Amino acid sequence: MAGEGGMTTTQALALNTTQQLDSSARAGKGGGECVKVVVRVRPLFGKEINEGREKIVFMDCKRGVAVLQKPGGSERDHKDFTFDAVFDENFTQQKIFEDAALEIVESVMDGFNGTIFAYGQTGAGKSHTMTGPQDASEEERGLLPRSFHHIFENIENMSQATKYLVRGSYLEIYNE
Numbered sequence: 001m002a003g004e005g006g007m008t009t010t011q012a013l014a015l016n017t018t019q020q021l022d023s024s025a026r027a028g029k030g031g032g033e034c035v036k037v038v039v040r041v042r043p044l045f046g047k048e049i050n051e052g053r054e055k056i057v058f059m060d061c062k063r064g065v066a067v068l069q070k071p072g073g074s075e076r077d078h079k080d081f082t083f084d085a086v087f088d089e090n091f092t093q094q095k096i097f098e099d100a101a102l103e104i105v106e107s108v109m110d111g112f113n114g115t116i117f118a119y120g121q122t123g124a125g126k127s128h129t130m131t132g133p134q135d136a137s138e139e140e141r142g143l144l145p146r147s148f149h150h151i152f153e154n155i156e157n158m159s160q161a162t163k164y165l166v167r168g169s170y171l172e173i174y175n176e
Contacts, residue, residue, distance in 0.1 A: 036084040038100045039066050042125040043089035059088035093132060093139065097146045105147045109154050116143055144170065 041057050056069040066086050070077035087096055104114040118126040132142035141149075148168065155164050 036100070038085040038087065039081075039083050040087040040091070040096060040125065040129055041066070041089055042128070059086040061086055061088060061091075093129075093142060093146070096129065097143055101143045101147060102150070105150050108151065116147070 039059075041059055044053060044055060054071060056071055058067045058069065059065070060067065064083050064085050066081045066083065068079045068081065085099060087099070101116055104116060108114045116130070118130050120126050128142065130142045131144050132140045136142070136145075151166060155166070158164075
């Protein structure tokens with residue numbers, strides 16, 4: 001979301017599994033939900049800073065609230081949006097994986113289908129979140145390489161008598 005007044009760009013991740021996620025059964029935070037929507041915000045970058053844009057999206061990570069501040073407005077000129085989780089520009093790729101995707105990947109290991117879906121405008125950071133930069137270091141890897149690493153690491157550590165079939169799909173849709 002980029003506006004004339006400038007704002008930090010956000011993206012939404014829709015997380016889906018065919019299994020009811022249960023926080024008592026897993027270390028994750030599913031709470032019995034099948035679909036979770038989380039939002040990640042990226043910091044302003046070079047061009048936006050050079051143009052004098054201001055940060056107008058603030059994340060209350062503890063409450064799962066994204067606060068949209070009117071550019072040049074007072075403290076009262078804001079709108080709050082509540083999600084299952086929000087991540088500000090300080091969250092690492094690993095932390096986002098642990099908090100937003102690991103539970104779904106674990107349900108995949110239990111034989112259920114899982115989906116991680118990123119949505120946002122061009123430049124919002126979807127590819128960065130999902131795949132990480134090309135030739136990324138381990139720290140910069142996105143959700144997809146982390147998910148596949150976790151799956152194949154688990155398979156390697158499981159019984160050799162069991163056969164596994166892993167299918168994955170990656171789809172990018174552009175409507176510009």
